[in-house]
Amino acid sequence: MTALVRAEWTKLFTTRVWIGLLLGACAMVAGFAVLFTSFAGNAESGLPPVGSEQYEELILATAANVTVLFLILGIIGMTQEYRHRTATPTFLTTPRRGRVVVAKLVGYALAAVPFALLVLAVNYAVVAVYAGARGDAPALTGDNLRILASSGLALVIYAVIGVGIGALLRNQVGAIVGGLVYLFVIEPIIRSIPATSGAYKWMPGGALEALTATFEGPDLLEPWQGGLLLLGYGLLAALLGTLLAVRRDVV
Amino acid sequence: MTGFLGPNGAGKTTTMRMVLGLEQPDSGTATFNGARYADLPAPVRTVGAVLETAFHPARSGRNHLRVYCRAAGLPLSRAEETLTQVGLADAGGRRAGGYSLGMRQRLALATALLGDPPVLVLDEPANGLDPEGIQWLRGFIRHLAHDEGRTVLVSSHLLSEMEHTADRVVIVGAGRLVREGSIAELRAGAQGPGTVLVRSPEAGRLADVLGAAGLAATRGDDGLVTVRGATPADVGARAFAAQLELHELRAESSGLEDLYFRLTAGQEQFAATSPSTSPGTAPGAGTADPTTPGAAR
Numbered sequence: 001m002t003a004l005v006r007a008e009w010t011k012l013f014t015t016r017v018w019i020g021l022l023l024g025a026c027a028m029v030a031g032f033a034v035l036f037t038s039f040a041g042n043a044e045s046g047l048p049p050v051g052s053e054q055y056e057e058l059i060l061a062t063a064a065n066v067t068v069l070f071l072i073l074g075i076i077g078m079t080q081e082y083r084h085r086t087a088t089p090t091f092l093t094t095p096r097r098g099r100v101v102v103a104k105l106v107g108y109a110l111a112a113v114p115f116a117l118l119v120l121a122v123n124y125a126v127v128a129v130y131a132g133a134r135g136d137a138p139a140l141t142g143d144n145l146r147i148l149a150s151s152g153l154a155l156v157i158y159a160v161i162g163v164g165i166g167a168l169l170r171n172q173v174g175a176i177v178g179g180l181v182y183l184f185v186i187e188p189i190i191r192s193i194p195a196t197s198g199a200y201k202w203m204p205g206g207a208l209e210a211l212t213a214t215f216e217g218p219d220l221l222e223p224w225q226g227g228l229l230l231l232g233y234g235l236l237a238a239l240l241g242t243l244l245a246v247r248r249d250v251v
Numbered sequence: 252m253t254g255f256l257g258p259n260g261a262g263k264t265t266t267m268r269m270v271l272g273l274e275q276p277d278s279g280t281a282t283f284n285g286a287r288y289a290d291l292p293a294p295v296r297t298v299g300a301v302l303e304t305a306f307h308p309a310r311s312g313r314n315h316l317r318v319y320c321r322a323a324g325l326p327l328s329r330a331e332e333t334l335t336q337v338g339l340a341d342a343g344g345r346r347a348g349g350y351s352l353g354m355r356q357r358l359a360l361a362t363a364l365l366g367d368p369p370v371l372v373l374d375e376p377a378n379g380l381d382p383e384g385i386q387w388l389r390g391f392i393r394h395l396a397h398d399e400g401r402t403v404l405v406s407s408h409l410l411s412e413m414e415h416t417a418d419r420v421v422i423v424g425a426g427r428l429v430r431e432g433s434i435a436e437l438r439a440g441a442q443g444p445g446t447v448l449v450r451s452p453e454a455g456r457l458a459d460v461l462g463a464a465g466l467a468a469t470r471g472d473d474g475l476v477t478v479r480g481a482t483p484a485d486v487g488a489r490a491f492a493a494q495l496e497l498h499e500l501r502a503e504s505s506g507l508e509d510l511y512f513r514l515t516a517g518q519e520q521f522a523a524t525s526p527s528t529s530p531g532t533a534p535g536a537g538t539a540d541p542t543t544p545g546a547a548r
Contacts, residue, residue: 007322014314015307085305088273089362092300093322095272095289249274 001106004099008077008107017076022115025069025155026122032062033126037134051136056144059127063119063151064212067158070115071179074108074162078241079172087250101242104163105235112159116152124148150211150223157227161204161234167241204233252396254413255406257423258515263406264302266423267374271300283370295323299363300372304355308348312339312358315347319365333361337391353384360391371395373405377412389416410511424515438507445509447478447486450499460493461486474498 012018036059041049048054078101081087094100128137138144162179169175187205190196200206201220210226221229257263268274270281272288280287283298291297306315316330334343337357342350347358356376363371373392377385393416396403407413413420413434420437422430430437451457454474461468466486467479478486483500490497 003324004322007318010314010318010321011307011310014311014318015309080307084307085303086307088302088305089319090322091273092271093295093319095291095294249268 001099001103004094004103005107005110008103009111012077012107012111018073018111018115021069021073022118025066025115025119028066028069029062029119029123030126032065033059033123034130036062037127037130040131040134050131050134053143055131056138057147059131060123060138060144060148061151061212062123062127063116063148064154064208066119067154067208068180068183070112070155070158071162071165071183072176073112073115074159074164075166075175075179076162076172077108078104078163078166079170079175082170082250083172085250091250097246098242101163101167101238101246104167105160105238108159108163109156112156115159116155119155120148120152123151147212150227153227154208154212154230157230157234158208160231161237164234164237164239164241167246168237168244169241170245202229204230207233252392252403252405252417252419254417254420255404255423256408256410256413256420256511256515257406257429258408260425261408261423261515262426263408263423264374265426267300267372267404267406268302271298271302271372273302293323293366295319295325295366295368297366297368298370298372299366299368300374301356301359301363301376302374304359306347306355306358309346311344312347312350312354312361313343315358316361316365319362323366325365329365329367330361333364336364337361338387352379353381356380356384356388369401371401371403371405373403375406375408377407385412392416410508414507422511422514429514434507437510444480444482444485446503447481447483448499448501448503449476449478449483449486449490449497450474451476451490451495451497453495456493457490457495460489460495464489477503 036047037050039045040047040055040059048058081090090100091097094103124140131137140148165175165179166172169178183205187200187203190203191200191205198219201210206220207226207229210220211223211230213220220226255263255267265274269276270288283291288294288298306312310318313330313334316333317327319325320327320329331340331343334340337360339354339357339361342354347355350358356379360373360376363373376392377388380388389412392403392405395401396416405413405417410420417434419433420431421428449457451474454470454476458468458470458476461476461478461481466481466489469477469479471477483502487497487500490500
């Protein structure tokens with residue numbers, strides 16, 4: 001299994017997809033952090049002022065807004081095997097296809113850890129400089145640290161979910177578009193309609209919010225429950241993908 | 252070395268993919284050394300396969316090979332060794348997406364050779380190669396099979412590619428086994444009448460003479476007469492007896508190619524379906540060759 005995980009890393013780092021997605025995630029996080037901080041305390045923006053507890057919790061969870069890029073990283077990692085037909089040599093080398101899926105889940109989870117740490121570092125560095133210039137840089141202690149870490153954990157889990165969705169759907173464009181439509185169309189609607197908002201806390205978006213959100217929102221699970229539920233969704237997709245899609249004939 | 256022959260659409264690729272566990276057969280099993288491919292303890296070190304050429308276009312040829320070295324637990328040095336073996340050592344650092352068709356086939360061969368397997372399964376490896384590439388490939392496969400003693404199963408839709416290299420051939424048509432045996436056995440069965448081309452300034456009389464002798468002779472342009480089911484000796488003897496001047500006398504195809512054609516004719520999917528499914532819209536296809544057995548079946 002170690003050999004297969006290392007093979008996945010070789011695949012990941014011998015194309016440039018990871019650089020683009022990682023730089024994009026860093027740029028987005030930096031941009032959001034600057035945006036939130038510049039309007040912090042502005043009466044019309046509704047954002048809490050720099051130095052307040054609410055501001056610090058909000059600004060240190062910025063990374064949770066770029067989970068979609070880690071989702072795409074996982075989706076591409078799995079679906080490129082079908083898109084470029086490398087599934088054939090991959091499954092010839094490892095005829096037990098479930099092992100390939102497990103290696104991808106483990107490989108992408110582990111690779112996402114340093115990626116997530118970099119995103120968190122950018123997040124904190126920008127906030128420390130900008131909020132520091134405005135009078136009060138957040139301390140990395142207690143709740144602040146927990147929120148920063150949960151956001152990073154969310155990034156790692158979304159990479160795992162991406163691999164799972166990719167295994168289930170196989171089609172790269174379909175998986176990415178489907179993921180985006182779900183995250184930005186379906187879930188917000190379910191969240192906003194009172195009749196269905198009760199179910200929202202059990203859905204991936206609700207689980208992510210439970211893990212990372214700080215504002216008063218809808219009824220949510222505990223953070224650790226949210227994290228587990230999110231991871232469960234990723235593994236469920238991978239399991240279904242292995243049983244239903246990956247075993248199918250490669251054409 | 253075994254040649255796996257059949258027209259396009261006969262089921263060669265599907266068979267090879269089933270043998271390698273990439274597709275599930277409805278029934279039956281295929282084994283290497285007594286084990287199904289998926290059950291082999293070290294598949295890459297037992298069987299090497301060239302199917303469609305598959306690689307990530309942005310990854311270099313060398314890195315492509317390294318991926319499978321890692322996955323199969325082989326030393327990374329095998330990537331360099333197989334690149335050299337197939338003559339790609341200088342291009343190993345370039346993106347595989349920029350490779351020519353011939354280089355892609357070489358990279359696919361290098362992938363198959365990573366584990367130095369005693370068995371090779373090659374699906375139409377000559378497809379799309381230029382004449383120079385085909386010549387290199389023939390020599391390379393012969394070297395792998397005869398000098399290095401590997402077992403090679405290689406598919407093709409051309410008998411001529413196999414006639415001088417394969418020890419045995421398996422011929423399939425429309426998903427069924429048609430004939431199997433050594434080239435020598437097949438040739439023995441193919442000895443005898445084929446199609447003869449004969450040219451004479453007195454083509455009309457020649458056709459009459461041959462027809463009178465019970466041979467199926469048809470006149471073409473420019474004094475050409477095509478005789479089916481005959482040998483050049485038959486035709487020459489009749490012409491000589493009738494004191495007819497001949498300018499050309501030759502067998503159109505070897506008996507072996509004739510046999511391959513007869514065995515598989517009309518079993519190409521296009522030829523088998525187009526006359527019956529669209530008789531009115533494609534008169535050219537329907538009447539192209541009324542003697543094709545497939546049209547009558």
